[in-house]
Amino acid sequence: AQRVTQPEKLLSVFKGAPVELKCNYSYSGSPELFWYVQYSRQRLQLLLRHISRESIKGFTADLNKGETSFHLKKPFAQEEDSAMYYCALSVGMSRDDKIIFGKGTRLHILP
Amino acid sequence: GAVVSQHPSRVICKSGTSVKIECRSLDFQATTMFWYRQFPKQSLMLMATSNEGSKATYEQGVEKDKFLINHASLTLSTLTVTSAHPEDSSFYICSASGLLGLEETQYFGPGTRLLVL
Numbered sequence: 001a002q003r004v005t006q007p008e009k010l011l012s013v014f015k016g017a018p019v020e021l022k023c024n025y026s027y028s029g030s031p032e033l034f035w036y037v038q039y040s041r042q043r044l045q046l047l048l049r050h051i052s053r054e055s056i057k058g059f060t061a062d063l064n065k066g067e068t069s070f071h072l073k074k075p076f077a078q079e080e081d082s083a084m085y086y087c088a089l090s091v092g093m094s095r096d097d098k099i100i101f102g103k104g105t106r107l108h109i110l111p
Numbered sequence: 112g113a114v115v116s117q118h119p120s121r122v123i124c125k126s127g128t129s130v131k132i133e134c135r136s137l138d139f140q141a142t143t144m145f146w147y148r149q150f151p152k153q154s155l156m157l158m159a160t161s162n163e164g165s166k167a168t169y170e171q172g173v174e175k176d177k178f179l180i181n182h183a184s185l186t187l188s189t190l191t192v193t194s195a196h197p198e199d200s201s202f203y204i205c206s207a208s209g210l211l212g213l214e215e216t217q218y219f220g221p222g223t224r225l226l227v228l
Contacts, residue, residue, distance in 0.1 A: 034154070038217070044147075044206075046154030084217070098120070099149065099204060101219035 002027050004089045006102035013077045014110045021072040021105050023061075023087030032090040033070040035061055036101075039083045047072075047085070057081070082109045114138065115207045117220035124195055125228055132190045132223045134205030139216075140185035141207035146178070149202040149222070161188055185209070195227040 003026040013019050025031055035047040048056045050063040050070060061072045070087060087102040114137045124130050134144055143162050147155040161167035161182035169175050177199075179191040188207075192199050202224050208217040 036155070043157045044145075044155060049154070086219075088219075099202070099219070099222045101206075104217065 002089065002091055002098065002100055004087050004100050004102040006085075006087055006105045008105045009103070010106045010108065012108045012110055015079055016076050019072075019074040019077045019081065019107065021085050021087075021107065023070045023072065023102060025068050025070065025087075025089045027068075027089060027091060029091070031063070031065075031070075033061075033063060034088040034090065035059070035070075035072050036086040036088060037083050038086070044086070077107075077109045079109045079111065082107055115141075115205065115218045115220040117203075117205055117223050119223060120221065121224045121226075123226045123228065126196055127194055130192045130195055130225060132192075132203055132205075132225075134188045134190070134207065134220055136186045136207040136209065136218070139207075139209045141188070141209040142185065143208040144182055144188040145206045145208070145217075146180060146188075146190050147204040147206070149204060155204060158190075192225065195225070197227045200225055200227045 005024045007022050033050045036044050037047045038044045048054055059074045061070050063070050084104050084106050086104045089100045091098045116135045118133045122130055145160050146158045148158050149155050157170050158173045159167040159169045159180050161180050163182050163185050167180035182188040202222050204222040206217050206219040
């Protein structure tokens with residue numbers, strides 16, 4: 001079954017500390033994975049996608065096919081990183097069209 | 112647990128016809144529903160935000176008369192693509208936001224693939 005799991009509903013991290021938001025997926029094919037962020041009272045925004053291998057706002061995520069993970073990391077948390085983060089798995093864009101979101105992790109950066 | 116469903120999951124229609132897509136929240140009341148569109152290899156694009164019982168708020172560049180949104184109840188929102196054309200072919204995703212316990216929570220539907228011939 002295709003699934004995205006974000007095990008932490010809430011993650012509190014002190015400012016300046018490293019951040020890791022966990023995401024595990026279940027999919028037998030070649031996955032296309034995304035991280036989306038939603039700041040308070042704002043729309044959902046794409047943070048990054050594994051294909052582009054970019055670093056956005058200091059965040060990176062590496063696809064680990066062996067562990068079926070796509071954890072989001074940042075070495076030093078900033079207060080403005082407080083937001084809701086969603087991991088998403090896109091399952092093909094032709095025959096088996098589906099996008100599966102995790103339930104989200106609320107990141108709270110403590111001063 | 113809370114789930115958002117979309118129906119249909121896939122629809123093929125002729126150019127000029129209208130298509131209705133339903134978004135339902137299961138096990139919770141969605142005060143706000145969002146409609147997104149995703150083009151191949153691109154991120155989600157917010158089309159509109161709808162609150163139960165009121166008119167939807169459309170994003171810039173999204174035609175209100177083309178994409179009719181109705182949020183008649185706390186568990187159902189519909190998106191109707193009127194007089195569909197091939198350029199409307201896309202992947203449409205809804206999300207529903209509501210209070211679960213004391214927290215405002217958002218869940219996403221699985222998406223609907225629309226193909227206009």
